[in-house]
Amino acid sequence: MSTVTAQAIKDSLKQCMDPEVPLNIVEMGLIYGIDVVENNDVNIKMTMTTQGCPLHETLIQDVTRFAKKVPGVNNVKVDIVWEPKWTMNSMTEEGKAKIKNMSVGMTTPAPINYETALPQGTGKLVQQDDGSMVLANEHEQGFMVNQAIVDFWKSCNGQRKVTELVEIFAQQTGLQRKQVEKEVMQLLQQLREGGLIAIPNQPDAPNVEFKK
Structure with missing residues (x-):
């Protein structure tokens, strides 16, 4: 039987990305403890950035999957x-x-008009050899994502308003609409900033500049 160490588990979890921030969950400080017990069973204690995160179960599944690698x-x-x-x-x-x-x-793009915007997914989905998924923009910059984000990105077909995308995301995650509204807004903004969402007929020119 192979010897499993907490460090090996931690290294594998560095492939697991936070669903809201382009960092892995180890860098985010979400992992509080890793215990390898009898028969190489692994107990992981972790937290999330917010208690109302609608991707709660999805992240647990991702953590389990990467630990089992x-x-x-x-x-x-x-x-x-x-x-x-x-x-x-x-x-x-x-x-x-x-x-x-x-x-x-x-810089940040101009604010999205959530009443009229018709988000269109851009870039491409790349399946890695280890089973992980990466969304790459036209500049070949890659962002590791999970299945929930991929499904959301695919649903942005340039024909659906944000309100429809919220409904779809709620159905995909099995949560109530009110629970996912904020998450959808954040995902749209982050995917747009990453060059993975375009808003037709709305300029992408920045209107706010971060201080250096």
């Missing part, structure tokens, strides 16, 4: 805890540096 791992149990509460200070130094680098010299 480590040779020798048997069963994986993921426990979500809310204490200590996650804050920006929970992030690793590497994660904080990446966030800082993302903001330097960057």
Whole structure:
């Protein structure tokens, strides 16, 4: 039987991306503990950035999947805890540096008109050899994503208003509309900033500049 270590599990979880921020869950500081017990069963204690995250179950599934990629791992149990509460200070130094680098010299696109906008997915989906998925924009910049985000990106066909996308996302996640409205708005903005969503007839020219 292969020897499974907590470090090996942690390294594998670095492939698991946070659903809202382009960082992995280790960099985000979401992993609070990893215990390898008898028979190479693995217990993972983690948190999320918000208790109302609609991708709660999806992220647990992703964590389980990446943990099981480590040779020798048997069963994986993921426990979500809310204490200590996650804050920006929970992030690793590497994660904080990446966030800082993302903001330097960057701009945000003009606000989306959520009543009239018809978001159109752009770029392409790339399936990695390890089974992970990456959305790549026209500049070949890749963003690792999970199935829920891929499904949402595909539903942005340039013919649906944001209200329709909210309904679809609620159905896909099995949650109530009110639970996913904020998440959809954030996803649209993040995918747009990553060059993976276009808003026809609405300029992408930035109107807000981050301070350096």
